[in-house]
Amino acid sequence: MSDIYKAPESQLAENSEAGDFGSLEKGIAGDYSFSIGEAINEGWQLSKGKKRTVWFAIILYIIAIAATSFVAGLLTGYPAFDLTGPASASLSSTIIYNLITGIVGVPLAVGMMMVGIKIARKEETSGTEVFAHFDKIVPLCVTYIIMSILVGIGFLLLVIPGIYLVIAYMLALPLVADQNLGPWKALEASRKAITNNWFAFLGFFIVLILIYLVGGLALLIGLIWALPLASIAYGVAYRKVFGGPQGS
Structure with missing residues (x-):
């Protein structure tokens, strides 16, 4: 009799798992x-x-950011590792330095996001995922620039629109890397999806910040657990809303 019910039970389990994936x-x-x-x-x-x-x-992310800052500092003359130097740096060196580090930093940050997302989807991944999305460096950077401009304008408009957009665009960058959306489509997809449940995501954002803060207590030892938890929880949120290539 157990063989008769084995297939339906298996199918129900698969449907339940698939139901936890958005699209x-x-x-x-x-x-x-x-x-x-x-x-x-x-x-x-x-x-x-x-x-x-x-x-x-x-660790790879930190090393990459430090190396990028070092090289950008050499190229521009910007005193990246001198705490008192930036105030005396020229405007041109500051702009070029920030441009270089920003262009490299965006795909690295998205790589970090994708580590948590892939773990949440139970896909194979590794720490080298942080370097896996430089092939989309142009759309990722364009998305980040548009997002930053719109959020900045939002904060100038009585702050509240800026807060709305910070939360609404939480999932935009991974959409570019994971589902090959263009910058504006990714921003709008994230905004429309999160607007449907905006206050829940605001609460989620606050909880993530609290996890980082609490993890930073006790001589930063708590970060050993806090950072993986926050990273994967973000991945779970993305999976529930947008799923991904395997769940779309």
């Missing part, structure tokens, strides 16, 4: 379920056994 269309339509508690709890569960992966990515 681009469902996300934009608001046809998804998102709970702060569920995202954090699943992030914690999935972080078991994956902390090394996340921390390897973090």
